Amino acid sequence: MPSIRQLQYLVAIEDTEHFGRAAESVNVSQPTLSQQVKEMELRLGAKLVERGRPVRLTPIGREIATRARRVMRDVAEIKAVAERGRDGMAGTIRLGVSPTIGPYLMPRAVVRLHRDFPALKLYIREGIPTDQYADLHNGRLDMMLAPLPHSGRDLRVEPLFTEPMHLVGAPDHPLFKRTKIKMQDFHGEPVLSLDLRHPSHRQTEHICEKMGAELLRDYEGTSLDSLRQMAGSGLGLAILPELYLRNETGGEDMVKRFEIEDWTESRTIGAVWREGAAFSDSFAAIADLVAAEAKEILA
Incomplete structure (x- = not known):
């Protein structure tokens, strides 16, 4: 069976459609990535990548990449469960924020979050919501703040406030x-x-x-x-x-x-995270605090 690392390489190729950029995104050399993908193809007995410009996955490669994303997400959740069991309301949460929200709400919310949960760290990435929803599904983000409506399979959507x-x-x-x-x-x-x-x-x-x-x-x-x-x-x-x-x-x-x-x-702002995520109660606490801060400003 392919290793998790090899599955990560395949997903990176699908995302970037380029061997060089894929290697850069997973912090390995291009020859290493190419060699590992070839080894995975030999192990599975199937061609996974169409080598051209741009690089594309074969239909089998796309199906395996889809399943690989779920595997990688589950592995990340396993790590989060262990971390949460050890540290409680602590650790680093990767938070995606729309640029139409982040600069005008998050500074005050971050101060309040750090005061209430000093062991909790936020890695905040601003980005376009359509792109960040893909990152949320793939496990590259843990949680999002974005304008609603949005619905998606296996996602929990919590409306926070209307402005x-x-x-x-x-x-x-x-x-x-x-x-x-x-x-x-x-x-x-x-x-x-x-x-x-x-x-x-x-x-x-x-x-x-x-x-x-x-x-x-x-x-x-x-x-x-x-x-x-x-x-x-x-x-x-x-x-x-x-x-x-x-x-x-x-x-x-x-x-x-x-x-x-x-x-x-008006528009409604919501918090979104994956159903069953290890840090769900932390995400809910963050969402409640952000909503309280926004409502205080708007009052």
Whole structure:
């Protein structure tokens, strides 16, 4: 049977589609990785990798890689069970956080977490939720904070809090001169968004459809800061979350909120982790603390 390390090499090849990058991702030399994959193919009596550009797995290779991911995840859980049994509410948790949440909520939450659980360490990785869900399934992340909705097999999803979303624009936008504004008044107005991999893009798209506004697909932002700055320059309007607008690293220094009579838009932030994870009660405690911190800010 192949070793766990060999299975890890196969998964890395599927993820990167390149022998060199796969070797780099698992911290071995390319010749070592290639040799181990060949040895695994000999042991199993099946071709697993189509060697070309890009490198692809054969149908059998893909099936084995899918099962290998589960094996690797289970091994990680075994280690976590042992660690948890030894240390209690301690150890290192790999936490994935959406960039539309992390910079504006996590600093205060981390202070509170360290105060309440000093032996608990957080390895925090910001990333696009669609990518991080794959990392969660594969065991490269233990837990995520991300906009909902999301559902997935073998995942536990806990809604934490709901925050208002606001339409903002440059302070000299003509609509600010009106005493009353409704969503229909933004018909044809250009609206900026993050790229389509972000949940907020889909929400912005939906809101634009309701308002009859134009989603600017050629000017997608890379962060909430970039959206605010582009909106402040007059390029278009932007839809930003309350926590961001209240935070000193975000704010309203160059944009202004529209007070819209029939505007009720919001988003829900949730915590997500694998069902049956060894640290489930730790994840739940972290989720409760993050929710309490957010609600305190929003109160």
